[in-house]
Structure formats: C-alpha cells, structure tokens
Amino acid sequence: MNKTLIVGIDFSDCSINALEHAISIAQKAKAGITMVWVNHLDYSKEIFSVEPKQLTTEVEHKFEELLDKYTVKLHGFPLKYELRKGKVYKEICAVADKLEAFLTVIGTHGSTGFEEFWIGSNANRMVSSSKRPIITIRGGVDSGRDLRTIVMPFDSTKVTRQKLPFTTLLAKYFDSEVHVLGIFTSTLDDIRYRIRNYVAQAEDYLTENGIRHKTEFLEVDNITDGTLEYAKKVDANLISIMTEQETRTSNLWLGPFAAQMVNHSPIPVLSIHPDKYKFYNG
Numbered sequence: 001m002n003k004t005l006i007v008g009i010d011f012s013d014c015s016i017n018a019l020e021h022a023i024s025i026a027q028k029a030k031a032g033i034t035m036v037w038v039n040h041l042d043y044s045k046e047i048f049s050v051e052p053k054q055l056t057t058e059v060e061h062k063f064e065e066l067l068d069k070y071t072v073k074l075h076g077f078p079l080k081y082e083l084r085k086g087k088v089y090k091e092i093c094a095v096a097d098k099l100e101a102f103l104t105v106i107g108t109h110g111s112t113g114f115e116e117f118w119i120g121s122n123a124n125r126m127v128s129s130s131k132r133p134i135i136t137i138r139g140g141v142d143s144g145r146d147l148r149t150i151v152m153p154f155d156s157t158k159v160t161r162q163k164l165p166f167t168t169l170l171a172k173y174f175d176s177e178v179h180v181l182g183i184f185t186s187t188l189d190d191i192r193y194r195i196r197n198y199v200a201q202a203e204d205y206l207t208e209n210g211i212r213h214k215t216e217f218l219e220v221d222n223i224t225d226g227t228l229e230y231a232k233k234v235d236a237n238l239i240s241i242m243t244e245q246e247t248r249t250s251n252l253w254l255g256p257f258a259a260q261m262v263n264h265s266p267i268p269v270l271s272i273h274p275d276k277y278k279f280y281n282g
Contacts, residue, residue, distance in 0.1 A: 003031035014107035014139035028173035032078035089125035159274035
C-alpha cells in the first residue's frame with residue numbers, strides 16, 4: 001500500500017507553501033499526496049468572490065490548476081484532492097484516518113491575530129485532534145529547505161520518547177542530523193535522572209538506526225523558549241515534539257507546550273500525538 005500525505009488547503013499562500021513542503025517530503029518518502037479543502041459556513045470571502053452555488057466549481061478549478069503545476073514533481077505518485085463539508089479540523093483529521101495517512105502537513109499564520117484563512121485559525125485544533133503525525137509550517141518559511149537538521153527535545157514525561165521512531169524515519173529520508181535536547185525545568189534529582197536516561201535511550205536508538213546526532217542539555221524556565229532559541233542557533237529545519245508534555249505553573253497562562261510551539265515557531269514543527277497504550281522500551 002502506497003504511503004499518503006494529507007495537506008490542508010485553503011488556497012492561501014500559507015497553505016500552498018505547506019503543499020510544497022509536503023511535496024519535498026513525499027519525494028523522499030515515495031508517497032502520494034491528497035489535498036483537502038473544507039467548505040464551512042464562515043468561509044472567507046477574500047479568497048472567493050463567487051456565489052455559494054458556484055463555490056464548488058471554483059474550488060475544483062483551483063485544484064486542477066494545482067494538479068497541473070505539481071503532479072510532475074511527485075514522480076509518478078498520485079496527487080489528488082478531496083472536498084469536504086463541516087468543521088475544518090474534524091474533516092481533515094477524518095480524511096487522514098480514512099486514508100491511513102503517513103503524515104499531515106498544514107500551514108499556519110501563528111498567533112498574529114490574522115484569521116482570515118481557515119488554516120491559520122484551525123492549526124491548534126488539528127494538532128490536538130490528529131492521532132497521526134502532523135507538521136505545521138508558518139507562512140513564509142522556505143519550502144525548498146530539506147530537513148537537514150532536526151531538533152528533538154526530551155522532558156520528564158514517559159510519552160516524550162514516542163516521537164523518536166517517526167522522527168528517525170524522517171531523518172533517514174533526508175540524511176538529517178538530529179539534535180537531542182535534554183530539557184531541565186526542575187532541580188529535583190529524580191526528574192533530572194529520568195531525563196538523562198531518556199536522552200541516553202534516544203542516543204542508542206539513533207545510533208542503531210545509523211542517524212547522525214548530537215546531544216545538548218539545557219536549563220530553561222520555559223520549554224518552548226529554550227527549544228526555539230536552540231533551534232534557531234543551529235539553523236534547524238524541523239522541531240519534533242509531543243502534543244502533551246510537562247507544564248510548569250509559571251507557564252500555564254501561555255498555554256500548553258505544543259500550542260506555544262505551533263503558534264510561535266518560525267521553524268516547522270512535527271507534532272506526535274501520544275498513545276497511552278504504547279510505551280517506549282528503549
């Protein structure tokens with residue numbers, strides 16, 4: 001069975017940039033792509049200036065233009081599209097589940113206050129709802145950059161290790177160098193020991209899979225800020241996180257770690273949803 005990537009499309013520049021990122025991954029993964037557009041009640045009039053009854057025809061026309069432009073770049077693997085109706089995040093996740101998608105890629109405007117396109121305003125909901133790996137990409141990020149450098153932070157939660165297999169798979173596709181970050185937000189010895197242990201397990205796993213890697217330990221007050229500062233320093237192309245990670249009381253008003261990262265990261269973010277029935281044994 002061929003692998004499939006899902007891309008949320010609202011025809012904004014942001015979502016087209018996400019499509020181009022998805023194509024670069026599909027080329028390496030030898031996968032097809034299904035683009036998904038969702039018709040919902042408050043759809044922006046800034047994208048389409050047609051009557052509602054003509055909307056489907058206009059959307060299909062725009063998709064055909066994308067097929068004409070990008071199909072050749074998939075080297076024989078299929079580029080398709082689906083039109084859905086309902087809540088944007090639910091419908092995109094439903095298509096990903098139906099097609100057993102390998103990965104979903106969506107663009108986001110981040111927390112800029114601009115929600116004129118539905119991709120930007122639904123990114124957090126898609127990340128929290130998706131049971132499958134999902135990459136969010138801010139508008140303006142260069143879609144031509146390969147995943148040469150991947151940053152993977154580890155905290156004290158058991159699920160922090162569940163992102164390791166999929167991140168390793170992407171690293172294999174791109175011959176990436178993975179930077180393993182041990183993130184310390186506590187001075188408690190047992191928590192720090194646990195993080196060091198998780199990092200050591202990650203190093204062993206990466207070594208066994210032939211992945212080039214480096215390790216750093218950071219003392220931080222805010223996981224997001226510390227990870228982003230490091231990722232910018234090493235010119236990372238991807239940050240790999242879990243959608244549920246530890247929080248500190250001082251950070252709660254900023255929102256969950258994943259939401260902060262999706263909203264604020266200028267670097268593409270890979271979010272992995274934790275499986276409570278799955279435990280990494282190292």
